[in-house]
Amino acid sequence: MTGRNDPAPTRPVLYSLKIGFFAGLIWGLLRWLATGLHFTKVSQAFLLDPFVPRAWLGGFYWQLGGLGAFIAMSILAAVLYVALLGKLMGPWPGLAFGAVWWVLVYAWAGPLVGALPPLNLIGWDSIATDFCLFLLWGLFIGYSISFELHDEAAREPSPKKTQGSPQPSS
Numbered sequence: 518m519t520g521r522n523d524p525a526p527t528r529p530v531l532y533s534l535k536i537g538f539f540a541g542l543i544w545g546l547l548r549w550l551a552t553g554l555h556f557t558k559v560s561q562a563f564l565l566d567p568f569v570p571r572a573w574l575g576g577f578y579w580q581l582g583g584l585g586a587f588i589a590m591s592i593l594a595a596v597l598y599v600a601l602l603g604k605l606m607g608p609w610p611g612l613a614f615g616a617v618w619w620v621l622v623y624a625w626a627g628p629l630v631g632a633l634p635p636l637n638l639i640g641w642d643s644i645a646t647d648f649c650l651f652l653l654w655g656l657f658i659g660y661s662i663s664f665e666l667h668d669e670a671a672r673e674p675s676p677k678k679t680q681g682s683p684q685p686s687s
Contacts, residue, residue: 527665527666529599529603529662529666530596530599532599532662532665532666533592533595533596533598533599533662534592534595534596536595536657536658536661536662537588537591537592537593537594537595537596537658538588538591538592540591540594540595540654540657540658540661541584541587541588541589541590541591541592542584542588543657544587544591544650544653544654544657545561545583545584545587545588545591546584547650548561548587548647548650549561549580549584551646551647551650556642556643556646557642557643557646557647558639558640558642558643559633559639559643559647560574560575560580560583561580561583561584561587562574562579562580562582562583562586563583563627563632563633564583564586564587564590564632565579565582565583565586566631566632566633567630567631567632591654591658594614594618594655594658595658595662598611598614598658598659598662599662599666602614602659603662603666605659605663606663606667607660607663608656608659608660608663610659610663611655611656611657611658611659611660611662611663612652612655612656612659613655614655614658614659615651615652615653615654615655615656615658615659616648616651616652616655617655618651618654618655619647619648619651619652622651623636623639623644623647623648624636
């Protein structure tokens with residue numbers, strides 16, 4: 518029997534929209550920092566590259582637009598995660614999800630539409646930085662959704678009820 522104070526069940530699609538937004542915001546800002554520190558040569562606004570002249574992408578507002586595009590991509594990714602992998606538990610599906618997105622964006626679709634140069638022209642620093650960021654981004658999405666939808670908190674050890682002091686009284 519559920520009480521009046523029990524939380525409502527999680528709606529997977531609405532929850533994934535929220536997780537996608539925060540994944541895009543957090544990891545997009547970290548990616549922006551990595552770009553600013555020259556860990557990667559790939560512009561923050563790379564998702565906008567097919568739609569606007571490349572010379573514009575260096576400006577602050579286009580970089581902000583790139584963050585918005587990364588948030589939109591993250592929302593889409595989180596909804597797809599719930600639809601395709603929502604029944605899986607643990608961190609590994611999220612890591613694999615991030616790796617697959619990196620391959621799709623950096624090795625296939627990005628060079629295909631001209632948003633990114635081919636991998637052999639990007640450089641190892643950019644490849645390693647962006648691959649690691651996508652792994653963490655996928656882990657954030659996957660594990661957050663898994664934790665919420667599968668009540669993984671219930672698997673945590675519960676605190677023992679104290680029935681007196683374990684120390685002998687003096």
